[in-house]
Amino acid sequence: MTANIIHLRDNADSALKQACDVLADGFPVAIPTETVYGLAADATNPLAVTRIYEAKGRPRFNPLICHMADLAMAEEYASFDAVSRRLAERFWPGPLTLILPLKPETAIHPLATAGLDTVGIRVPEGFASSLIRAFGRPLAAPSANTSGKVSPTSAQHVAEDLGDRLKLIIDGDAAPVGVESTIVRVEGETIRLLRPGGVSAEEIEAATGLPIVRAEGPAAIIEAPGMLASHYAPAAAVRLDVEALEPGEVLIRFGARPVTGEEKAAAVFNLSPSGDLAEAASNLFDYLKKADASGAQRIAVMRIPEHGLGEAINDRLARAAAPR
Template identity: 40%
Template sequence: MRKLIMKTERLTNQETQRAGDLLKAGEVVAFPTETVYGLGADATNDEAVKKVFIAKGRPSDNPLIMTVADIAQLDPFVTISDMAQLLMAHFWPGSLTIILPIKPGKVSMLVTGGLQTVAFRLPDNDVARAVIRAAGVPIVGPSANTSGKPSPTTAAHVWHDMQGKIAGIVDDGPTQIGVESTVIDMSATTPTILRPGAVTQQQLEAVLNMPVVDATSTKSVASNVTPKAPGMKYRHYAPDKNVVMFDRLDALDLKNELQKNDVVMAQEPTLSAMQLSLDQSWSLGETLESATEQLFSGLRFYDDEIQVATIYVEKMSPIGLGKAYNNRLAKSAGNQEFSV
């Protein structure tokens, strides 16, 4: 029997009510945020949530983030501490995901991966919030890509991975940040960062006026343990092509080692020094922000180029947003690094 393919509607950023109607009907709809595109479904509808796991090919013990249009939508589901409220007041809407203890029986174990905690985010994107308001409920919001692959930063990326698998895609143009939100665990005794993003450890400590543990360099959790946040256990952000990191200081040595079908993703000063042809290079711009915004786009582009063998990608200084960039790059590369 031939497998049925779902019709995927391509919606504009003015068609948020249609997106909300599809979500109310238990369908899966991709939506924009300021970080990456998310894959939305009614977080209170188990059958809808199951469709997200199927569309992504996502392991069932990998918890999902619940995405809301306003803070009031959290009240039925979680207990919010004073410190968590402080973070929400400073960083929401924005690219900070906060893990909180759930009220007994109020959040599906499909969403939490069986844990007694759940992660919430309020995105800094008007279209995303309009879609959630139209749905009338919090929606789950993992990145709208095939599980393990680079995250989507345009609607075209979502279409590439999800066409025929979901009901709709809301197009709001390219995302601004380009990597997923910072995840902080506020259910622990000490606030703990589980995934780096645009909101930094220093910013969090300044608001909370206390130390914040950064656990993002910790090795992946054991196979029999459910991770508290996405990206901690399973392969993430990785193209099928071989990816290797390199340091700017090694750029000229790398140029001497490049093979015909190798390509380089780097910032403008590095590319200028290497003097590569246009068909062998992808510009990450001149700033850390532009590099972060372009990272997944470049990886996705070269992954679809049949002739490409290895993608060499420049690392950034591990400060602020650079820590999030390097985190995603290291996972994409499986920690492979060019050395002289």
């Protein structure tokens, strides 16, 4: 099986119809979102959800985010406290996932939630939102890549990785945000950050007036995607916060500050020559893939500031560099 690739600019109506047809048959479809490309399937169909896990080689204990068309649809499946509702109203559609209690007798299948009594819910922008609305059911949609590897930000990335395991890939050009959604869980008067992402912790604190609590150490329970210690990993080893390059390494730069030994690099990619974190986030996964494709044994990455989107970038880099 080789995936059919349809570009939205060629025929958006046909892309929407074909995607709905594949979903209705119980198969996953690779779709563009504002964060990364997702591998979407009917969250209420156990066979369809199983096919996501099989295509990705994903552990069954790692839950999936369920994507909704809007807040009203999300309320059919999960219960919202006042703070979670405020966050949804402020950041949806957009790159924020909320961990919420499942409603009793929900139609979302337990395979999608890894058997938990909570569910991660997000409302995406663009084609993904139109697809959910047309299909009429929530879509479970992790990133469209082999589990643990670098996330895809283009249809080409998906085709190179999963093209022989899928029926359909929808091409919507490069994902503008470039890192996955932020995942939070409201717990009383605090908000727990489970995964930094496209909405910064500072924005969430400003919207709610509540403090963000960050996890310390490895998670005892995997309650959201992206919590595995090793994740988003290229084949090459990754070395972080480099001040000096070793011969043969690929360098991933940030900003204009020079790196000692840069002239010895096998290749150089600059996430953002101007030091813009949004630009760096949008380039991160693409440059990790390109650095990996160079054939070098190790990828060296300059230090990235920790504020704003830098927290999400550093989270992905730390997991890419973790022991495997």
